[in-house]
Amino acid sequence: MRFDFIVIGGGIVGLSAAAALSARGKTLLLERESQPCQHSSGRSAAIFVHSYGNEVVQALTAISARVFAAADHEMLGRKRGILVVARKGGDPGGPVPGRERISAEAAAALMPLLRPEMLSHAWLETDARDIDVHAMHMAYARTLKANAGTLLTDFDVRSAEWQGGLWHVSNGAQSMSAPVVINAAGAWAETVGALFGAAPKGIQPLRRSAALIDPPADSNLEDWPMVVDVEESVYFKPEAGKLMVSPADRTPSPPCDSWAEDMDIAIAIDRYQSLTGEEVRRVTHTWAGLRSFVDDESPLIGADAAVPGLFWLAALGGYGVQTAPAAGAIMAALASGTALPEGVTPELLRALDPARIT
Structure with a gap:
């Protein structure tokens, strides 16, 4: 043919x-x-x-x-925003076009799971949107x-x-x-x-793992932004009524149908709990994908x-x-x-x- x-x-x-x-x-x-x-x-x-x-x-x-913007179909979803949070005593991050520095208290008002006492400040990018x-x-x-x-x-x-x-x-x-x-x-x-x-x-596939966890009861999570720490060691965001959590791992892998390792999910949960103070009682689903870089x-x-x-x-x-x-x-x-x-x-x-x- x-x-x-x-x-x-x-x-x-x-x-x-x-x-x-x-x-x-x-x-x-x-x-x-x-x-x-x-x-x-x-x-x-x-x-x-x-x-x-x-x-x-x-x-x-x-x-x-x-x-x-020119598409006549809705590829982009709601405007969610993204919070890049800086821990006290940690990397403060820096200004980036499109991001605004806000206080720890303002960050916690946008994302109630955050603990202001853990943060020095955050960077807010308001126009980040779901795809x-x-x-x-x-x-x-x-x-x-x-x-x-x-x-x-x-x-x-x-x-x-x-x-x-x-x-x-x-x-x-x-x-x-x-x-x-x-x-x-x-x-x-x-x-x-x-x-x-x-x-x-020199293309190298790198594994990225994620898990879905139950949010706290009665959470209005659909209005919450995505959260990532400045060090890019953990991020979480609302996903289909739950929270998606990832350790932002970059583990070299051969090409394959990738699966999340238990240790990577445990690291993600530990980092999420450390940042939020919320106890994770149940992981409902895990997965991994390969992101390829030169x-x-x-x-x-x-x-x-x-x-x-x-x-x-x-x-x-x-x-x-x-x-x-x-x-x-x-x-x-x-x-x-x-x-x-x-x-x-x-x-x-x-x-x-x-x-x-x-």
Whole structure:
């Protein structure tokens, strides 16, 4: 079967790219699992924070903000805000554009679980918003379908051969062909790249664990902000009527369907209790996802310098959900040779270029 573009990997960023590419040519999205967004995309804290990540990530976030604002569907949920709290005697943090320094008492008024006597102050970013990952998933899937794009699940790419100006990609039973392939395989991006003969990029998957706990009785938690400490050793936020708690772990892992370790969840609960003074009586659910980084913690978005027709859309770190609209749009423009989204500068493209890593 012949296509113009093949996207390997049905996480939220791969979905975004496939949806954007489907308006530019015949597009195929290949996903090794039974459905898209089954791994890290579906296990994210899913909050849109302008100040999150390095300058490159923040530039992508700003472009995504314009896409979200123009969307006619509700990808962004309620304005939740985020509190970055500084413990007494600990790291005070520093000013960041979009954040306001507030007193410990003001922080506790916004998040009643906090103990003012434990804090010196906090930094408040009011415009942080929830992201509806399911709505994003469905919106991109609808766009792909409306543009006659194809999604194949349970397709584990096992070989790739360049012949006659086309990549012939196979799972051992079926073969698909296209002149352009986008490697959006998440934690497996390095493995997939090797099938195409690409040099390693040093992509390292890191495990991030989380748990759901019961909030105190009669809590009006839907109005509460997300809380993270300055050291980024713990964070918690309302999630589906409960509290999601994470130790913000970054444990190196091979590509896999990741699961939370008991010790990581115990650390998360201990840090949460230390910060709030609240006793956790029950953990209702635990999970983990893999966030993939390269050394400079900026994504890889662009053509491979040595392999014809191969593009990287990888190493999105923990920012994949909030940067997916920008990353997918940039990837589609580069792969199809069409106009780049508003806000994309030559400096940003150089910072994203996979060729920066040799």
